[in-house]
Amino acid sequence: MEAIENVMIVGAGVSGLATSLGLHRLGIRSLVLESSASLRVTGFALGTWTNAWRALDAVGIGDSLRQQHEQLDGLVATSTVSGQPGAQISFKGKGKHGDHELRCVKRKLMLEALEKELPIGTIRYSSKVVSVEDSGYLKLVHLVDGTTIKTKVLIGCDGVNSLVGKFLGFKKPAYTGRSAMRGSADLKANHGLGSNFLQFFGNGVRSGFVPCDDTTIYWFFTWTPSDQDNKEFKDNPARMKQFVLSNLGNVPDQVRSFVEITELDCFISSPLRYRYPWEVLWGNISKGNACVAGDALHPMTPDLGQGACAALEDGVVLARCLAEALNKKVSAETKDREKEEYKRIEMGLKKYAKERRWRSFELISTAYVVGAVQQSQGKIMNFLRDAIMVKFLAKLLLRKADFDCGKLHIS
Numbered sequence: 001m002e003a004i005e006n007v008m009i010v011g012a013g014v015s016g017l018a019t020s021l022g023l024h025r026l027g028i029r030s031l032v033l034e035s036s037a038s039l040r041v042t043g044f045a046l047g048t049w050t051n052a053w054r055a056l057d058a059v060g061i062g063d064s065l066r067q068q069h070e071q072l073d074g075l076v077a078t079s080t081v082s083g084q085p086g087a088q089i090s091f092k093g094k095g096k097h098g099d100h101e102l103r104c105v106k107r108k109l110m111l112e113a114l115e116k117e118l119p120i121g122t123i124r125y126s127s128k129v130v131s132v133e134d135s136g137y138l139k140l141v142h143l144v145d146g147t148t149i150k151t152k153v154l155i156g157c158d159g160v161n162s163l164v165g166k167f168l169g170f171k172k173p174a175y176t177g178r179s180a181m182r183g184s185a186d187l188k189a190n191h192g193l194g195s196n197f198l199q200f201f202g203n204g205v206r207s208g209f210v211p212c213d214d215t216t217i218y219w220f221f222t223w224t225p226s227d228q229d230n231k232e233f234k235d236n237p238a239r240m241k242q243f244v245l246s247n248l249g250n251v252p253d254q255v256r257s258f259v260e261i262t263e264l265d266c267f268i269s270s271p272l273r274y275r276y277p278w279e280v281l282w283g284n285i286s287k288g289n290a291c292v293a294g295d296a297l298h299p300m301t302p303d304l305g306q307g308a309c310a311a312l313e314d315g316v317v318l319a320r321c322l323a324e325a326l327n328k329k330v331s332a333e334t335k336d337r338e339k340e341e342y343k344r345i346e347m348g349l350k351k352y353a354k355e356r357r358w359r360s361f362e363l364i365s366t367a368y369v370v371g372a373v374q375q376s377q378g379k380i381m382n383f384l385r386d387a388i389m390v391k392f393l394a395k396l397l398l399r400k401a402d403f404d405c406g407k408l409h410i411s
Contacts, residue, residue, distance in 0.1 A: 003150075004138065004150045004151065004152060005030075005031045005149060005150065005151040005152065006028065006029060006030070006151070006152050006153065006326065007023060007028060007029070007030035007031070007151065007152070007153040007155065007322065007326075008030065008031050008032075008033065008139075008141060008149065008151035008153065008154050008155070009030055009031070009032045009033070009155045009157055010032075010033050010129050010141075010154070010155065010156050010157060010158045010162075010163070010164055011032070011033070011034065011156070011157035011158035011159060011294070011296070012032050012033075012034035012036075012039060012040070012111075012115075012123050012125075012157075013040060013111075013157060013159065013294060013295070013311070014046070014110065014111070014114075014294060014308045014311040014312060014315075015157040015293040015294025015295070015296075015311035015312070015314050015315055016032055016034075016155075016157030016158075016293075016294065016315075017032065017111060017114035017115060017118070017123075017315075018055065018059060018114060018311065018312050018314070018315025018316065018319075019155060019157065019293060019314070019315040019318050019319055020032050020114075020118055020122060020123075021059045021060075021061075021114050021117050021118055021315070021319075022058070022059050022315050022316050022318070022319025022320070022323075022408055023319045023322065023323060024117070024118060024119065024122075025059060025060065025319070025408050026319060026320070026323035026327070026408055027323070027327070028319075028322070028323050028326055028327075029119070029122075030122065030155075031122065031124060031149075031151075032118075032122055032123045032124065033124050033127040033128075033129055033141070033143070034123055034124065034125050034126075034127060035126070035127065035128035035129070036125065036126070037125050037126050038125060039108070039111045039112065039115060040111075041107050041108040041111060042107075042268060043107050043182065043268070044106070044107060044182055044183065044184035044218055044266065044268075045104050045105060045106050045107055045184060045210070045212055045216075045218035046104070046105050046106075046107050046110060046307075046308040046309075047102065047104055047210065047305030047306075047308075047309075048065075048069075048102065048103050048104070048105040048110075048308065048309065049101070049102050049305060049306065049309050049397075049400075049401035050095065050097070050098070050099075050100050050101045050102070050398075050401045050402060050403075051306075051309050051310075051312075051313060051401050051402070051403040051404070051405065052308065052309035052312045052313075052401075053066075053101050053103075054097070054403075054404050054405060055309075055312035055313050055315065055316045055405050056312060058316045058405070058406070058407050058408050059114075059117075059315070059316065059319075059408070060117065061113045061114060061117060064113055065103075065105055065109065065110060065113055066103065068105075068106075068109055068213065069103040069104065069105050069106070069109075069212055069213055070103060070104075070195055070211055070212070070213050070214070071101060071102070071103050071195065072091055072102045072103060072104065072195050072196065072197050072210070072211070073090065073091060073092065073194070073195040073196060074088060074089055074090040074091050074092070074195075074196055074197070075088070075089045075091065075196070075197045075198075075199060075397070076088050076196050076197070076198050076199070077089075077199045077200075077201065078198070078199070078200050078201075078251075079200075079201055079202050080200045080201065080202035080203065080205075080248070080249030080250045080251060081202040081203060081249070081250070089395060089398075091197075091398070095398065095399075095401075095402030096402050097402055097403065097404040100398055100401070100402070102197070102401070103212075104197075104210040104211060104212045104218050105212070106212055106216070110308075127143055127145075127147075128143060128144040129141055129142070129143060129144075129158070129163055129164075130142055130143065130144050130163075131163075132154065132163065132164060132167045132290075134288075135150065136338070137152070137289070137338045137339065137341070137342040138150045138151060138152060138289075139151050139152075139153075139154040139289060139290060141154065152289060152341070152342075152345065153289050153290075153322065153326075153345055153349075154289065154290040154291075155290070155291055155292070155293060155318065156168070156290070156291070156292040156293070156296045157292070157293050157294045157296055157311075158296050159294070159295045159296060160173050160273055160295045160296070160299040161173075162292055162295070162296030164290060164292055164296060165292045165296045165297070167290065168283070168284040168285075168286075168287050168290060168291075168292060169283060169284050169287075170275070170279060170283055170284070170292070170296075171276075171279065173273035173274055173275050173299045174273060174274060174275070174276055175271055175272075175273055176271075176272045176273065176274060176301055176368070176371070177224055178222055178223065178224050178225075178271075178272045178301070178371065179222065179223060179224075179225045179229075179230075179269060179270065179271050179272060180220055180221065180222045180269070180270060180272055180302060181220065181221045181222075181233075181240055181243075181244055181267060181268070181269045182218070182219070182220045182221075182267075182268050182269075182270075183218075183219050183220075183244075183259065183262040183266050183267050183268075184212075184216060184217070184218050184219075184262065184266045185216070185217045185219065185258045185259070185261050185262045185266070186215060186216055186263075187215050187216070187217065187258075187261065188215060189215060190214050190215060191211060191214070191215060191216075191217050191258075192254065193209065193211050193217065193254075194211075195211065196211075197209075197210050198210075198255065200248070200249065200251055200255075202249050202250075203249060204223060204224055205221065205222065205223045205247055205248075205249065206221075206222045206223075207219065207220065207221045207222070207244075207248060207251070208220050209255055209258055217258045219258055219259060219262075220302070221244045221247075221248070222272070222302075222371070223247065229243070233269045237264040237265065237267040238264055240267045240269055241259065241262065241264065241267060244259050245259055245260065272301045272302070272371070273299055274299055274300050274301050274364055274367070274368055275297075275298060275299050275300070275364060277361045277364045277365045277368075280297070280298060280357060280360045280361045280364060281357060281358075281361055285297060285352075285353035285356060285357060285360075286346075286349035286350055286352065286353040288342070288346055288349075289342060289345045289346060289349070290349075291318070291349045291352060291353065293311065293314035293315065293318055293356075294310075294311035294314055294315075295307065295311065297314065297356065297360055298310055298356075298360035298363060298364055299364075300363055300364045300367045300368070301367045301368055301370075301371045302367070302371075303367045303368075303370040303371035304363060304366060304367040304370060304396075304397060304400055305397065306363050306367065306400060306401070309401065310359070310360065310363055312405075313356075313359070313403070313405040314356060316405045316406065316407075316408060317352055317355050317356060317405050317406070318349075318352045318356075319408060320406065320407075320408055320409075321348045321349065321351045321352040321355070322345070322348050322349065322352065323408075324348060324351075325344040325345050325347060325348025325349075326344070326345065326348070328344055359403070362400075363400065366396070366400060370393055370396065373393065
């Protein structure tokens, strides 16, 4: 008899591995298909806010990651036009769901922590999905090597250009007109930055410098590129480095040195894309026995630092809703068992979609507006941002992170 997978997850990123681990904790086996030959660790680090730590605790890896990353005390926002420090916001204190917590987690360590807890053989590398089709109550998943796999549940965690998302009817994410460069500096000694997240604004650019641990700094730089910029920076990290150093503005020499010592293979540049929020409200987050999660569901600009955090939330909620459906005993006669199981899966995924729809809409919309304000230019906008908005926006970061996706327990 041909083997049929219970749950197939496309993509071994944050959402894919979190969903798989959540299901594993609840006794459900899944198969994760990853197109790369190994874990994809591009991006260097992830701002991991309070809501993400609740999700990481729910799947059982929060404490191990805490031990490897420094907790950040607060945000210091500075205008690169005036050079004067602006708002200083503490990340300490309590929200509605407990103490606030922010750490900058190395992406590689987070993915490895998730992978380590999964049974051997859960992830199948070098397995690129090229198409999906319906086959009764199953999905047929076709791989580039000609293999076809049948599955009862299909979950797309395959990023902003999600093939599963396209299958469900989602359009390609829209380009914001902005781009981001990212890098990671390994100082080999204490960076001396303390436990603060430093942000700089002014003249249409924004940059940030965040400690991961005592010796590692993750940094980003966002701007509105020209067509010429895109051509010059493609596969040219030396040009990227020169551009960032030339456009940082009035920042301390210590901060500038973090970019200067960043190795060329630690530079990446990418356009910032997002899903139109109304697509999340009206689109098919789930359809039948298929759904999307993570960037496949809610690609957003990085201005709230919530992309990976929301992906972790997705994983916990999806695992809970799906396990609740799959763990129920099917009571129908043999000929109707497949139909009843399909209906249970469909209802479980609809429950997940309902829980995540407005949360995704809110984060995408807020991140877009925050980015537009932070990267604005002009004398009036600079004055309003530096005098009023920065402090308000910093507090907004905490409010959006004050969210609890719940535990993995099911009734």
